[in-house]
Amino acid sequence: MLLTVARIGRVHGVLGEVTIEVRTDEPDERFFIGSVLATEPASFGPLTITSVRNHNGILLLGFQGILDRNAAEKLRDVLLVADVDVNAEGFDEDDFHIQQLLGCRVVTESGTEIGLVTDVVPLPGQDLLAVDNAGKEILIPFVRAIVPTVDVKNKLITVIEQEGLLNVD
Secondary structure (H helix, E strand, O other), X not given: OEEXXXXXXXXXXXXXXXXXXXXXXXXXXXXOOOOEEEEEOHHHOOEEEEEEEEEOOEEEEEEOOOOOHHHHHOOOOOEEEEEOOOOOOOOOOOOOOHHHHOOOEEEEOOOOXXXXXXXXXXXXXXXXXXXXXXXXXXXXXXXXXOOOEEEOOOOEEEEOOOOOOOOOO
């Protein structure tokens, strides 16, 4: 499955390097010299990486054929995509691809239906599951203390009821 692994940001310098907003847990496996990535929109790619470096905590990439600031500026906001096996084993049992979580039914431990996961909102402290509850969005912290069970094969997520968290009618 093609998944977004990064978004190209601003140009850095005059030699065509760009900042990268990383959207993968495995940047070293995705961004290396010689790596070829598809793009969205597809008309901008595929792009072959010719340089990789970290500058003050920001990943900078250079691409084959993108040799100056003007050419690099045209890539701004282009998404880099890679073919990812979403069913492959993760580093541990708590590794999930967002696509595996989308569409999962969310229920409480007592079996009350909450709704379907529509999005995963990444935050610095933890991610949030956005769940559609009859047209109302509920945000649930995606932490083991609240979400003890995730069964991606059966598309079922169980949450622990906590006062004020769900406010389900």
